[in-house]
Amino acid sequence: MNTVSVRIPMPLRSYTRGADEIMVDAATVRQALELLGTQHEGILDRVLDPSGELRQFVNIFVGARNVQVLDGLATPLAKGDVISIIPAVAGGRHDRSRPMAC
DSSP, rough: OOOEEEEEEEGGGGGGGOOEEEEEEEHHHHHHHHHHHHHHHHHHHHOTTTTBBBBBTTTEEETEEEGTTTTTTGBBOOOOEEEEEOOOOOOOOOOSSSOOOO
């Protein structure tokens, strides 16, 4: 296993008791997210949909690369990698009656 850090965006920090970064030992992005979900109940539901895939408006980066151009959630991790959870931001009018995915 490789120790990696997962950077937590502000909208999800209530699940991590305010922590902006969590360390996990994982071989893939999926495993890192699952461990994050085990340690911080409720956060995984905001990142993955019920089928276990990334929610539509959530991006995951390993370093500066979006996992969508790598191997998706199966992207392998190396010791010291930094995973960033990035809620997608769109322009235009926001319907405040509908909650964000994150």
